[in-house]
Amino acid sequence: MRARFLLLLVLLLSALVLLAGCEDGEVVRTVDDPLPDAGVFVSDTLDYPQVFTADTSPGGDVFLLGTTLFGASPAENYGLNVLRISPYGETLFETDGEDFIASDIHATVDYGCVGSGTPTPLKYNSEGGVDWLLDIPATSTLPRPDGSVILAGHEGVEDTLIHVTAVNALGVTLWSTSFEREPHELAVGAARIPNGDTALLLQTLSNDDPISPIPITGVRIISADGSTQQTRTIADPEFVSLVQTFVALADGGFAAFGVLEVEGALIQNIMCVWDASGAIAWQYTNSELEYSRHDIEPASDNGLLLLTQELSAAPIRLRRFDAAGNIIWTREYGETFPHQGAIPLDVAILDDNLIQLSYYMTTASLTKGQVVIVREEMEP
Numbered sequence: 001m002r003a004r005f006l007l008l009l010v011l012l013l014s015a016l017v018l019l020a021g022c023e024d025g026e027v028v029r030t031v032d033d034p035l036p037d038a039g040v041f042v043s044d045t046l047d048y049p050q051v052f053t054a055d056t057s058p059g060g061d062v063f064l065l066g067t068t069l070f071g072a073s074p075a076e077n078y079g080l081n082v083l084r085i086s087p088y089g090e091t092l093f094e095t096d097g098e099d100f101i102a103s104d105i106h107a108t109v110d111y112g113c114v115g116s117g118t119p120t121p122l123k124y125n126s127e128g129g130v131d132w133l134l135d136i137p138a139t140s141t142l143p144r145p146d147g148s149v150i151l152a153g154h155e156g157v158e159d160t161l162i163h164v165t166a167v168n169a170l171g172v173t174l175w176s177t178s179f180e181r182e183p184h185e186l187a188v189g190a191a192r193i194p195n196g197d198t199a200l201l202l203q204t205l206s207n208d209d210p211i212s213p214i215p216i217t218g219v220r221i222i223s224a225d226g227s228t229q230q231t232r233t234i235a236d237p238e239f240v241s242l243v244q245t246f247v248a249l250a251d252g253g254f255a256a257f258g259v260l261e262v263e264g265a266l267i268q269n270i271m272c273v274w275d276a277s278g279a280i281a282w283q284y285t286n287s288e289l290e291y292s293r294h295d296i297e298p299a300s301d302n303g304l305l306l307l308t309q310e311l312s313a314a315p316i317r318l319r320r321f322d323a324a325g326n327i328i329w330t331r332e333y334g335e336t337f338p339h340q341g342a343i344p345l346d347v348a349i350l351d352d353n354l355i356q357l358s359y360y361m362t363t364a365s366l367t368k369g370q371v372v373i374v375r376e377e378m379e380p
Contacts, residue, residue, distance in 0.1 A: 035059075035060070035350055035351060035354060036059070036060045036087035036088065036350075036356075036375060037375070038354065038375045038376055038377070039374075039375060040372065040373070040374050041087070041088045041089040041372075041373045041374075041375075042089050042370050042371070042372050042373075043085055043089040043090070043091065043370050043371040043372075043373075044089070044091065044370070045363070045368050045369070045370055046066075046083070046091070046368060046369055046370065046371070047068055047367070047368055048064075048066040048067065048068060048081075048083075048360075048368065048369055049067070049068075049069075049362070049366055049367045049368065049369070050066060050067050050069075051064055051065065051066040051067075051343060051345065051360045051369070052065045052066060052067070052103075053065045053103065053104075053105050053345075054105065054345035054346040054358060055105050055106050055107045055113065055346055056107060056346045056347075056348035056356055056358065057107035057108075057109075057111055058107075058109065058350070059087065059111070059350075060086075060087030060348075060350060060356055060373075060375070061084055061085065061086055061087060061092070061107065061111060062084075062085040062087075062345065062346065062358045062371060062373060063082060063083070063084055063085075063105055063106075063107050063113040064082065064083045064084075064085060064345065064360075064371065065080060065081075065082055065101060065103075065105045065115070066080075066081060066083065066360075067080055067081070068081065080100040080101070080102060081094055081095045081096065081100065082094075082095045082100070082101055082105065082113060082124060082128070083095075084111075084113070084126075084128065085358075085371050085373070087356075087373065087375070088373075089371065089373060092126075092128075093124075093126075093127055093128030094128065095124065095128050100122075101113070101114075101115030101116065101122060101124075102115070102116055103115060103116050104116040104139075104140060104141050106141055106142065106143050107143070108123065108143040108147065108149070108169075109143065109145060109146075109147050110125070110126060110147060110169060111126040112124045112125040112126050112131060114141050114143055114149050115141055116138050116139060116140070116141060116153075120133060120134055120135055120136060120137075120138065121133075121134055121136060121138040121141055121149075121151050122134070123149065123171065131169070131170070131171065132167075132170065132171030134151070134167065134171055136151050136153075136163070136165050136167075137151075137153035137154055137155045137159075137163055138151035138152060138153040138165075139152065139153040139154070139186060139187055139188070140152045140153065140187050140188065140189055140190040140200065141190065142190035142191070142192060142198060144166075144192065144196075147168065147169040148166050148167060148168050148169065148174060149166070149167050150164065150165070150166055150190055150198050150222075151163075151164070151165045151166075151167065152164045152165075152187045152190055152198075152200050153187060154181060154186075154187075157184075159181070160180060160181060161178040161179065161180060161181060162178060162179055162180075162181045162185070162187050162200070162202075162220075163176065163177075163178045164176070164177050164178065164179075164198070164200070164222050164226065165177075166226060174226075175225065175226035175227075176226070177222065177226045177229065179220060179229055181202075182204055182217065183204075184204050184205040185202055185203070185204045185205075185217060186202065186203055186204070186205065186242070187200045187201070187202060187220075188201050188202070188203050188242050188243050188246065189201040189243055189245070189246025189256070190246070191246055191247050191248040191254065192248060193221070193248040193252065194248070194250060194252070195224075196224040197221055197222060197223050197224055198221070198222045198224075199219050199220070199221055199222075199232075199246075199248055199254065200219065200220040200221075200222065201216065201219055201243055201246045201254070201256065202216065202217045202218050202219070202220060203215065203216055203217065203239075203242055203243060204217050205242075212240070213236075213238040213239065213240055213261075214239055214240060214241065214242060215236050215238075216234060216236045216237070216239070216243070216256075218231045218232060218233050218234065219231070219232045219234055219254065219278075220232075232278055233278050234254065234274045234278035234279075235274065235278060235279055235280045237258065237260070237270070237272045237280060237283070238260065238261075239258035239259055239260065239270075240258075240259055240260065240261045241258050241259035242258075243256045243257065243258050244256075244257050244258065244294070245257040245294065245295065245296050247296050247297070247298050247304070248298065249273070249298050249302055249304070250298060250299075250300055250301070250302045251275070251276055251302045251323075252275075252276035253273065253274050253275045253276050253281060253302075254273070254274045255271060255272065255273045255274070255296055255298070255304060256271070256272055257269065257270070257271050257272075257294055257296060258270060258272065260285075268285060269285060269294070270283055270284065270285040271283065271284045271285070271296065271306060273304075273325065281324075281325070282324065282325030283325075284306070284319075284321070284325060293308065293309040293343055293344045294306065294307060294308045294309070294344060295307040295344060295345070295346050295347050296347075297347045297348055297349055297355075299320075299349060299378075300349075300352065301322070301323060302323040303320065303321050303322045303323050303328070304321050305318060305319070305320055305321075305347050305349070305355065305378075306318070306319045306321065307344045307346070307347040307357055308344060309342065309343060309344050315332040315333060315334045315342065316332065316333040316334045316342045316344050316357075316359050317330055317331070317332055317333075318330070318331045318332075318333070318347060318357055320378065333357070333359060333372075333374060334359060334361065334372070342359045342360070342361055342372075343359055343360040343361075343362070343369075344357075344359045345357075345358040345359050345360055345371070346358050349378065350375070352378075353377050353378050353379055354375060354376075354377065354378070355375070355376060355377075355378045356373065356374065356375045357373075357374050358371055358372065358373045358374070359371075359372050360372070
C-alpha cells in the first residue's frame with residue numbers, strides 16, 4: 001500500500017508540474033503578466049529558406065513552422081520544425097522534426113503550441129518537448145483559454161462522420177461527439193465564438209473538376225461542453241479553393257479568406273465577411289491581392305485586421321477595417337530591410353490597442369531569414 005501511495009503521489013505531482021507549465025523552477029508567463037514593450041525586434045539569422053505558417057501567443061511569443069530544406073512543402077512531410085521566438089526576437093526552442101506539426105499551428109495558453117500532424121495532432125510544451133501525440137483525426141485544431149484543445153476531422157475518405165474531441169492540457173479526452181458528413185466534406189477551419197462554443201467551417205471538394213467551386217456547406221456549432229450541436233447556414237461565395245483562414249467575429253458573424261475564379265484564372269484572393277444571420281455582409285479584394293500569404297485578426301468592435309503580401313517581394317500591408325468594411329488605415333512594413341522579400345506570418349491584438357505583427361525576411365541567398373516582430377498602437 002505504501003509503495004502504491006508513493007507512486008500515486010509522484011504521478012499527481014508530475015501532473016501538477018505539467019499543468020502549471022513549469023520546469024526547473026521556470027514559471028511560464030500567463031496572459032496576466034505585463035505586455036511586452038512596443039517597438040521593432042529582429043531575431044538572429046535562422047537557417048530556414050521557407051516558412052509556412054505562424055501563430056502568436058497572448059504574451060507575444062511567435063510560433064513558426066518552417067523547413068530547413070529549400071523547395072519543400074508541408075505535404076512532403078520532411079524537414080519541418082517549429083520554432084518559438086520570444087516577443088523580443090530570441091529563439092526559445094527549435095524542434096528537430098522527428099515528431100512534427102504539418103499544418104494548422106496554434107499557440108496555447110501555456111506557451112506551447114498545437115497543430116495537425118501526419119495525420120494525428122500533437123502538442124509541444126513551452127520547452128519544445130512533445131506533451132502529447134494522439135491517435136485522433138484532426139484536420140482542424142483550436143486551443144481554448146482553459147488550456148484544453150478542440151480536435152476536428154475524419155478518418156479517411158470512407159468515414160461518414162466528422163469527429164469533434166476536446167482534450168485537456170495533458171491530452172486526456174474531456175468529451176467527444178460527431179456528426180454526419182457528406183461525401184468529400186471537410187472541416188476546413190475552427191473558430192471560438194464569443195460565448196465559448198466552437199464553430200467548424202465545412203466545405204465539400206469535387207473530384208470531377210479541380211477548378212470548380214468548392215461549396216461552403218455550412219458552419220457547425222458545437223457547444224463548449226460538447227452536449228449540443230446545430231448547423232448554421234451561410235451564403236456561399238463560391239470559392240475555388242479550400243478556405244485558408246476562418247475566424248469568428250464579436251457579433252456572431254464570421255470572416256474567411258479564399259480564392260475566386262476570375263475570367264478562368266485562379267488569381268483573385270478575397271476576404272469574405274458574414275453577419276450573424278449568415279448573409280454576406282461585405283467582401284474585400286483588389287487587383288493586386290493575388291498572393292496568398294495573409295492573416296486575419298478580429299477586433300472587439302467587430303472590425304478586423306488583414307495582413308497581406310500582395311505581390312511576391314512587395315512590402316507587407318496591414319489594413320484596419322471597421323464593422324462595415326471601410327478601411328480605416330493601411331500600413332506598410334518590410335521596405336526598409338536589405339533583404340529579398342518579406343513574408344507575412346501573423347497579426348494579433350494583445351490588448352485593446354496594442355497590436356503585434358510578424359513577418360519573415362529572407363536573405364539575398366534565399367537560404368536563411370530573420371523574424372521581424374513589430375508592436376505598436378492600433379489607434380494612435
